[in-house]
Amino acid sequence: MGEERWCLVVSGQEAEERRRRLLEAGLLDRRYRPRQEGGTVLLPLTDEFPGAVRREFEAVPERPNLPRHEIVGGIAIMQENDPAGAGRVLTSRPSLHTVLFPETPVEGEYRTRRFAVLAGVPATRTRVTEYGLRFDVDLSLAYFSARLSTERQRILAAMEKGERVLDMFAGVGPFAITLARKADLVVAVDINPAAVHLLVGNITLNRMNNVVPVLADAGHLPRYGFRPFDRVVMNLPMAAPRYLPEAAALCRDGGTIHLYALQEREGEHLPLIRGVTRGEVLERRVRTYSPGKWHAVYDITLER
Numbered sequence: 001m002g003e004e005r006w007c008l009v010v011s012g013q014e015a016e017e018r019r020r021r022l023l024e025a026g027l028l029d030r031r032y033r034p035r036q037e038g039g040t041v042l043l044p045l046t047d048e049f050p051g052a053v054r055r056e057f058e059a060v061p062e063r064p065n066l067p068r069h070e071i072v073g074g075i076a077i078m079q080e081n082d083p084a085g086a087g088r089v090l091t092s093r094p095s096l097h098t099v100l101f102p103e104t105p106v107e108g109e110y111r112t113r114r115f116a117v118l119a120g121v122p123a124t125r126t127r128v129t130e131y132g133l134r135f136d137v138d139l140s141l142a143y144f145s146a147r148l149s150t151e152r153q154r155i156l157a158a159m160e161k162g163e164r165v166l167d168m169f170a171g172v173g174p175f176a177i178t179l180a181r182k183a184d185l186v187v188a189v190d191i192n193p194a195a196v197h198l199l200v201g202n203i204t205l206n207r208m209n210n211v212v213p214v215l216a217d218a219g220h221l222p223r224y225g226f227r228p229f230d231r232v233v234m235n236l237p238m239a240a241p242r243y244l245p246e247a248a249a250l251c252r253d254g255g256t257i258h259l260y261a262l263q264e265r266e267g268e269h270l271p272l273i274r275g276v277t278r279g280e281v282l283e284r285r286v287r288t289y290s291p292g293k294w295h296a297v298y299d300i301t302l303e304r
């Protein structure tokens with residue numbers, strides 16, 4: 001069949017999480033294709049590892065040198081306006097139906113982009129699978145980024161079962177629906193009607209009966225009489241700090257606020273956070289936005 005390699009044998013359920021962790025640690029051998037054996041998944045390793053066993057693997061066929069792109073479901077988003085390269089990207093994976101080039105940056109209140117179609121069928125709508133959940137997205141109508149999937153899993157892991165969660169800037173629902181796996185209730189708010197329309201579809205698609213979609217301005221939420229939440233997610237890096245007073249008013253004492261913010265200095269938003277809240281604050285870098293600027297997340301645990 002193939003070549004004998006070291007590998008880890010994991011259950012189907014934990015395969016995606018283990019694959020991601022091995023990849024992050026540089027231990028997954030990407031030259032070979034993971035494969036199933038009975039009810040288990042075999043993950044090829046770059047080296048011998050405690051618990052590793054020897055199995056045969058098929059090598060992944062070499063890909064032609066492709067231009068840089070990001071994949072969102074069946075759509076590839078190119079970094080350069082390169083129609084010839086787009087054609088090669090399109091044929092590199094059978095799952096792709098469209099290759100787009102962003103003509104604008106992420107902009108406006110709805111945080112959307114305008115795209116040119118470089119190859120494939122002219123579409124901005126696609127279905128994304130993330131950790132077993134499915135999301136219908138339309139990249140020209142509502143924001144979506146697959147790059148935040150690790151963040152969603154981090155918050156899910158930090159949650160207790162049965163929490164009440166508020167997602168103040170929910171978009172098509174990736175945080176809200178992910179966190180609904182553990183939450184008792186998730187209130188998912190967005191100001192963009194197209195995002196809320198997709199969110200409603202995604203709630204149905206994932207058979208969630210504990211997510212309440214709300215079309216509203218997050219700044220108006222304190223006046224709607226919600227009972228305080230255990231956790232508030234604020235994923236609007238350009239402007240979320242402005243809404244911290246509302247988030248603090250909606251979060252219970254001892255609850256947690258996850259504030260995503262764009263910054264160019266460590267601790268840039270700490271003075272504002274200290275001015276509005278009391279409690280423990282942990283700051284982490286999430287991803288680079290542009291040279292010298294990054295998205296940070298501040299996990300704020302309110303004092304009891």
Ligand SMILES: C[S@@+](CC[C@H](N)C(=O)[O-])C[C@H]1O[C@@H](n2cnc3c(N)ncnc32)[C@H](O)[C@@H]1O
Binds near residue numbers: 218
């Ligand atoms: C960066 S996107 C994040 C969406 C989603 N959390 C995700 O991870 O895909 C921010 C979202 O906030 C929404 N938004 C912007 N201003 C808002 C406001 N004042 N109230 C509620 N939603 C708002 C936008 O429409 C957009 O969908």
